[in-house]
Amino acid sequence: MRGATVIEFLSGLGRSGLHWLAVLGRASVFLFRVLLAQDAVVRRFRLTLAELYSVGVRSMLIIMVSGLFVGMVLGYQGYITLVNFGAAEALGGVVALSLVRELGPVVTALLFAGRAGSALTAEIGLMKTTEQLSAMEMMAVDPYRRVFAPRFFAGFLSMPLLAALFSAVGVMGGYIVGVGLLGVDSGSYFSQMQAVTDWREDVMSGVIKSIVFGFVVTWIAVFQGFDAEPTSEGISRATTQTVVVSALAVLGLDFILTGLMFGDL
Amino acid sequence: MSKDPVSETPHVVIEDLVFRRGRKLIFDGLSLTVPRGRVTTVMGPSGTGKTTLLRLIGGQLRPDSGRIWVDGEEVARLSNRRLYALRKRMGMLFQTGALLTDMSVFENVAFPLREHTRLPEELIRTLVLMKLEAVGLRGASDLSPAQLSGGMARRVALARAIALDPDMILYDEPFAGLDPITMGQIVTLIQRTNRTLGLTSVLVTHDVVEAMAISDQVVLIAEGRVMDSGTAEEVRAGTSEWSQQFLGGHPDGPVPFHYPGSSYRDDLLNDAGRDRD
Numbered sequence: 001m002r003g004a005t006v007i008e009f010l011s012g013l014g015r016s017g018l019h020w021l022a023v024l025g026r027a028s029v030f031l032f033r034v035l036l037a038q039d040a041v042v043r044r045f046r047l048t049l050a051e052l053y054s055v056g057v058r059s060m061l062i063i064m065v066s067g068l069f070v071g072m073v074l075g076y077q078g079y080i081t082l083v084n085f086g087a088a089e090a091l092g093g094v095v096a097l098s099l100v101r102e103l104g105p106v107v108t109a110l111l112f113a114g115r116a117g118s119a120l121t122a123e124i125g126l127m128k129t130t131e132q133l134s135a136m137e138m139m140a141v142d143p144y145r146r147v148f149a150p151r152f153f154a155g156f157l158s159m160p161l162l163a164a165l166f167s168a169v170g171v172m173g174g175y176i177v178g179v180g181l182l183g184v185d186s187g188s189y190f191s192q193m194q195a196v197t198d199w200r201e202d203v204m205s206g207v208i209k210s211i212v213f214g215f216v217v218t219w220i221a222v223f224q225g226f227d228a229e230p231t232s233e234g235i236s237r238a239t240t241q242t243v244v245v246s247a248l249a250v251l252g253l254d255f256i257l258t259g260l261m262f263g264d265l
Numbered sequence: 266m267s268k269d270p271v272s273e274t275p276h277v278v279i280e281d282l283v284f285r286r287g288r289k290l291i292f293d294g295l296s297l298t299v300p301r302g303r304v305t306t307v308m309g310p311s312g313t314g315k316t317t318l319l320r321l322i323g324g325q326l327r328p329d330s331g332r333i334w335v336d337g338e339e340v341a342r343l344s345n346r347r348l349y350a351l352r353k354r355m356g357m358l359f360q361t362g363a364l365l366t367d368m369s370v371f372e373n374v375a376f377p378l379r380e381h382t383r384l385p386e387e388l389i390r391t392l393v394l395m396k397l398e399a400v401g402l403r404g405a406s407d408l409s410p411a412q413l414s415g416g417m418a419r420r421v422a423l424a425r426a427i428a429l430d431p432d433m434i435l436y437d438e439p440f441a442g443l444d445p446i447t448m449g450q451i452v453t454l455i456q457r458t459n460r461t462l463g464l465t466s467v468l469v470t471h472d473v474v475e476a477m478a479i480s481d482q483v484v485l486i487a488e489g490r491v492m493d494s495g496t497a498e499e500v501r502a503g504t505s506e507w508s509q510q511f512l513g514g515h516p517d518g519p520v521p522f523h524y525p526g527s528s529y530r531d532d533l534l535n536d537a538g539r540d541r542d
Contacts, residue, residue: 126366135363138323138435139377139425140352146380 027223033144034152040145041153048150055116056158067166071173079182092189093196095174100206104167106254109213113246117221121242124225125235152222159214205261217246276301276465282331293489303481304459304466315469319435324348356426360438362418364410370421371406377428396424416447433465440472
């Protein structure tokens, strides 16, 4: 009896592994075809602009508000710790480094997956369910060029810009709390920030992270919509998968990228 | 156009088609011919693969074996570029209309023209209004798809399907779920489109009366094969038990009322029934 349970467990594990391998295979073929269709981004620039607006510009509000609050909390928590060591003037550096290296790219990617990623999945999944993608194919219009490529590019381009915006607003949030409410010197806040933040090591590492996260989150979101089962339950599952898989991928990749960029692992 | 709209060369030829979905065999050696410039209706019970047949003709699916020729070209062997060129010569009307929901009715009909031609905007406007007038919906050109009834959506989809003046139109369940007036409008439109434009029309449906009234050829399919074919009169007069059950709408016959399963008595009385819980 116990042997049968172990075999059942192992076969279930095998089935699950095969399922995820198949999904990864389909996702890779899909990505390859989307990348091949990227010339459509330039040729159909108006479509790309519309998607940049939908994916990027319409995510700005949530990114800015979140960035402000995260920066304010960082300013407050940083001050409480630093003031014990008489180093409250270093607050600007702490806030900037935390945001630029880690919180900017990671939190933006998580918010981006929730706001724009889920919307992309639902939109494409609904287009599939209502046979709009099939109709395009039958009208000799390639959905990879018309639908997927502009959305993929818009997501990929928007993410680093949104992450930069998040960090910039976060720095101002830290300033409001640190300088405005807790009395840290304004000049020290910015001079410490400039002194400890290295362009190549800190800012560029954050930019690289946000580019990678943008690529992965948009790939997951567009693929989940394309691969969704064409039912309302299927779309609901695909939308959830986008958020969950993106979050796990972002956090896992963040660890790997941090290890690669800052070494010592 | 050099082709004779009603010539003896068939528009579509399907030979020994075999197609599976997973383990389920959908077509098992199906063969049929669609004459050029005529209305051919493929009928059969739900789930027999009628829509799948249209997707195979349109090259959206590939057969496991057998061949499909459209306009003399073997669909499964075409490169993407040539398949898209072939699709420009065929229109497809989907059961739901499949209108692009982020565009107005006008933009939906203009969509294939904008994608495949470089016509000036004024000419596109004239063409779109002509197509919409043909389906009686010129006045609805500014509406969005969400504002249309099911029948109107299908008429707009028909206007879009004929926008590029194709040689053939594939209709997927064009009468499903329509009220009698709208159904009459769609029947008239299919007939008129076929006659005035000389198109080849392939309908898949299980609405016997409407389909029989407008078809030049009727093909009955079930169990992956052609059960009967011919003109409406020939099929109606046929002696096949299966055809008579289908056309007469009899609940039991060669197609049983009960889905195959174990004995009813066993299911109710034996432990097998309890085990399921």
